[in-house]
Amino acid sequence: MTKHFFRFILVCVLISQGYSFAQDTISPPNPGGITKVYISMIINNISEINAANQTVTADIVLSARWNDPRLKNESKGNIVVSADKIWDPFLTFTNRLNITKSFPENFTILNDGTVLYFQRIFGSFTQVLQFKDFPFDEQQFKIRILDITLNPNDVILEPDPIRQSGLGKDITLADWNIEKWSFENSLFTIMENSPERSTLLFTIYAKRESGYYMLIFFIPLVLIITMSLLAFWLPANLSASQITVGTTSMLTLIAYRFIVVANLPKISYMTRMDIFILGSSVLIFLTLLESVITSTLANKGRNELAQKYDNNCRWIFPLLYLILGLSAFIL
Numbered sequence: 555m556t557k558h559f560f561r562f563i564l565v566c567v568l569i570s571q572g573y574s575f576a577q578d579t580i581s582p583p584n585p586g587g588i589t590k591v592y593i594s595m596i597i598n599n600i601s602e603i604n605a606a607n608q609t610v611t612a613d614i615v616l617s618a619r620w621n622d623p624r625l626k627n628e629s630k631g632n633i634v635v636s637a638d639k640i641w642d643p644f645l646t647f648t649n650r651l652n653i654t655k656s657f658p659e660n661f662t663i664l665n666d667g668t669v670l671y672f673q674r675i676f677g678s679f680t681q682v683l684q685f686k687d688f689p690f691d692e693q694q695f696k697i698r699i700l701d702i703t704l705n706p707n708d709v710i711l712e713p714d715p716i717r718q719s720g721l722g723k724d725i726t727l728a729d730w731n732i733e734k735w736s737f738e739n740s741l742f743t744i745m746e747n748s749p750e751r752s753t754l755l756f757t758i759y760a761k762r763e764s765g766y767y768m769l770i771f772f773i774p775l776v777l778i779i780t781m782s783l784l785a786f787w788l789p790a791n792l793s794a795s796q797i798t799v800g801t802t803s804m805l806t807l808i809a810y811r812f813i814v815v816a817n818l819p820k821i822s823y824m825t826r827m828d829i830f831i832l833g834s835s836v837l838i839f840l841t842l843l844e845s846v847i848t849s850t851l852a853n854k855g856r857n858e859l860a861q862k863y864d865n866n867c868r869w870i871f872p873l874l875y876l877i878l879g880l881s882a883f884i885l
Contacts, residue, residue, distance in 0.1 A: 580641055582708050583622040590710050591620045591643050593699060594717035595737060595756050598674075600727050603695070605685070606819050609651060609678045610695050617717055618645065618671040626667040633663040640669065643701040643709050648742065648753070653677030685818055688825040689767035690883065693730075693760055700742060700753035710752045713737055719756070730760040771814065771827070775834065778806050779875055782838045785845050786864045786871070789852075796849060800842030807835050830882035837874055841867075 583589050594617040602611040622641065627633065637659040647653070656674040663669055679697050701709040713719060719737040740755035782803035785796040811831050818825070824832070844867055851860035 582641055583620070583624065588710055589620055589643075589708060590712055591618055591701065592712050592714040592716070593618050593645075593754050594714040595697070595699065595719045595754070596722060597697075597720075597725065597735075597756065597758065598722040599725050600695070600758075603727070603730065605683065605817060608681050608683050608819055610681055610697075611678045612676070612697065614675045614697070616645075616673050616675055616699075617714070618643065619714065619717075620669055622667050622669055624667065625663050625669065627663070627665055629665060634660050635663065636660055642669070642671065644703060645699055645701055647679065648698040648700055648744075649680045649696065651678040651680060683819075685821055685825050686823060688818065688827055689762060689764045689771075690826065691762050693762070695758040695760060697756045698740065698742065698753050699756075700751050706749050706751040711754045712739070713754060721758070727760065729763050729766060731763055733759045733761055735759065767827075771810065775807070775810060775831070778803050778810070779834055779838070782841050783868075783871055785841055786867045796845035797842065800838060800845055803838045804835065804842065807831060807838060811835075826882050830878060833878040833882065834875070837871060837878070841871065
């Protein structure tokens with residue numbers, strides 16, 4: 555009732571000013587046909603990528619335009635109306651969590667019936683990320699926009715050939731190197747067995763900057779592993795010292811594992827870092843086991859055999875760590 559009232563007021567005002575709008579401006583512009591809506595999207599900035607929650611927080615500049623023949627007019631200037639006065643596409647993001655809009659929901663009508671919409675949006679968007687290659691992974695950050703209508707064939711979204719889409723020149727994406735981006739048509743189904751809908755998908759292809767993880771995680775891990783190998787250089791009769799070195803290395807490695815887990819979601823597969831830490835844990839446990847064996851041999855007076863085991867392990871274990879590192883991070 556309220557919407558029809560506003561429509562009546564709008565028509566009266568336009569007629570009084572000499573405009574020749576059609577009376578029905580609320581229903582779709584092309585009944586039984588297709589309305590093309592041209593979209594431009596600029597990712598002005600990405601303030602946060604939360605890998606643990608699998609979300610991206612972005613600042614987006616969005617514009618849309620379409621033509622409504624019923625709104626042709628002879629006005630000397632553009633006409634600005636609110637959302638309840640004319641038909642407009644119900645644009646939304648399929649993967650949004652929460653968003654805020656900076657500008658009022660107003661539309662600008664040109665003389666030829668073209669309707670312009672402009673909005674700046676800030677919010678969080680869910681992402682499906684793959685961490686198998688972490689911390690050397692490459693990710694695709696996606697933001698999908700679609701029109702929700704009762705009939706998905708009424709509206710087709712197209713990239714705007716006039717207003718350019720892309721990334722803001724001052725975009726800051728910490729810990730990531732942007733390789734390329736795309737903004738293109740992509741059919742989408744809201745749920746299984748539902749009809750396909752016209753959507754536009756903005757995709758940012760980025761590669762993680764692994765330098766931070768090399769400095770904070772990998773280099774200290776190498777030092778921990780080196781510390782565990784010192785057990786082979788201690789005399790076999792110093793069993794307490796050997797076992798202490800192995801135990802300390804194991805506990806430190808477990809603590810590092812918890813730090814890595816805190817930066818990732820609860821995933822059902824192992825990352826490259828997981829493989830390296832788990833493999834290192836097994837090797838450190840074997841180091842501890844070897845220390846117990848050599849200490850037992852030394853206590854039984856078999857010092858030569860215990861020393862022989864230590865001497866062999868001095869090159870066997872570094873070789874095993876080298877194979878582990880190549881398997882985890884290169885192969």
